[in-house]
Amino acid sequence: xxxxxxxxxxxxxxxxxxxxxxxxxxxxxxxxxxxxxxxxxxxxxxxxxxxxxxxxxxxxxxxxxxxxxxxxxxxxxxxxxxxxxxxxxxxxxxxxxxxxxxxxxxxxxxxxxxxxxxxxxxxxxxxxxxxxxxxxxxxxxxxxxxxxxxxxxxxxxxxx
Amino acid sequence: xxxxxxxxxxxxxxxxxxxxxxxxxxxxxxxxxxxxxxxxxxxxxxxxxxxxxxxxxxxxxxxxxxxxxxxxxxxxxxxxxxxxxxxxxxxxxxxxxxxxxxxxxxxxxxxxxxxxxxxxxxxxxxxxxxxxxxxxxxxxxxxxxxxxxxxxxxxxxxxxxxxxxxxxxxxxxxxxxxxxxxxxxxxxxxxxxxxxxxxxxxxxxxx
Numbered sequence: 001x002x003x004x005x006x007x008x009x010x011x012x013x014x015x016x017x018x019x020x021x022x023x024x025x026x027x028x029x030x031x032x033x034x035x036x037x038x039x040x041x042x043x044x045x046x047x048x049x050x051x052x053x054x055x056x057x058x059x060x061x062x063x064x065x066x067x068x069x070x071x072x073x074x075x076x077x078x079x080x081x082x083x084x085x086x087x088x089x090x091x092x093x094x095x096x097x098x099x100x101x102x103x104x105x106x107x108x109x110x111x112x113x114x115x116x117x118x119x120x121x122x123x124x125x126x127x128x129x130x131x132x133x134x135x136x137x138x139x140x141x142x143x144x145x146x147x148x149x150x151x152x153x154x155x156x157x158x159x160x
Numbered sequence: 161x162x163x164x165x166x167x168x169x170x171x172x173x174x175x176x177x178x179x180x181x182x183x184x185x186x187x188x189x190x191x192x193x194x195x196x197x198x199x200x201x202x203x204x205x206x207x208x209x210x211x212x213x214x215x216x217x218x219x220x221x222x223x224x225x226x227x228x229x230x231x232x233x234x235x236x237x238x239x240x241x242x243x244x245x246x247x248x249x250x251x252x253x254x255x256x257x258x259x260x261x262x263x264x265x266x267x268x269x270x271x272x273x274x275x276x277x278x279x280x281x282x283x284x285x286x287x288x289x290x291x292x293x294x295x296x297x298x299x300x301x302x303x304x305x306x307x308x309x310x311x312x313x314x315x316x317x318x319x320x321x322x323x324x325x326x327x328x329x330x331x332x333x334x335x336x337x338x339x340x341x342x343x344x345x346x347x348x349x350x351x352x353x354x355x356x357x358x359x360x361x362x363x364x365x366x367x
Contacts (some may be wrong), residue, residue: 041269046263047195048231064266074230075238081228092359093352100351102223104321104344107329110300117293127292133294135286145190148291155287
């Protein structure tokens with residue numbers, strides 16, 4: 001798990017690596033993967049915590065603890081990146097690199113969001129809720145958990 | 161010229177542990193709906209509410225986290241934690257975030273098999289996912305605004321470049337023509353080229 005985390009970036013980057021490492025050896029099943037990834041999206045915290053879920057499905061609390069250790073170690077590398085960057089950041093090309101990267105991140109992020117919305121089935125309710133959440137989200141005083149709860153409630157009430 | 165990257169809004173050197181625990185635990189507890197919500201919560205707390213970092217700094221940190229191995233948001237937590245209160249801040253922020261979220265993840269996993277098919281649960285999820293998308297969009301726009309604002313002081317060329325890059329990266333990811341990693345690296349390289357060109361252009365102008 002440590003190896004897969006080190007070799008990937010982002011919360012779901014390690015999926016294929018882990019899949020290839022575990023499933024052929026019957027340490028985990030495909031179903032475990034699907035469930036873990038879904039739980040990762042529902043439960044609080046970054047999506048990356050899905051491996052904790054997988055660890056639990058594979059090996060109980062011990063498994064989830066091992067997964068936790070595996071995902072906590074790689075992020076510390078950012079300190080090295082930060083230090084390195086601090087030394088070179090004033091060079092216009094370096095600044096430009098980070099700026100270009102940030103913009104690409106935002107562009108891909110926004111598009112992935114839209115894809116996510118459409119992937120679970122497109123209907124007016126989902127679109128409406130996204131718009132409501134967007135509008136409320138623009139008002140900094142409204143707590144995010146309130147917006148999420150409201151939308152969850154609307155989803156619940158609309159199920160008929 | 162103010163060095164935006166090292167500037168911090170308040171002149172505080174150190175954030176008390178109690179505050180860190182409270183803030184990060186809150187984030188860890190509330191961020192249902194995946195990393196998007198977590199990211200939104202982090203930005204709101206760190207930039208808007210507590211002003212521990214400037215918008216520019218946050219964007220820069222977030223960009224660096226894309227380039228490091230592992231979960232981006234955990235790297236962000238480590239980085240922000242260190243910037244707010246050194247090593248202590250790093251550890252406390254990470255633990256604060258992970259304690260509730262890991263615990264709840266394990267609990268939800270354990271319960272998942274029994275609750276996942278309940279129509280009520282499905283219905284709530286139907287509401288929560290679009291909400292996190294809407295909120296994510298707000299964050300994306302806020303972050304883009306920061307970069308555009310900074311570039312307004314520079315040149316129209318840069319703003320045009322930013323808009324084109326924004327749209328292009330979105331289209332590329334939408335069509336699946338390129339992997340996300342390649343798009344990011346490509347964006348970075350193009351940005352580096354643009355940065356070098358702009359610097360040369362402004363040097364020529366002042367000569």
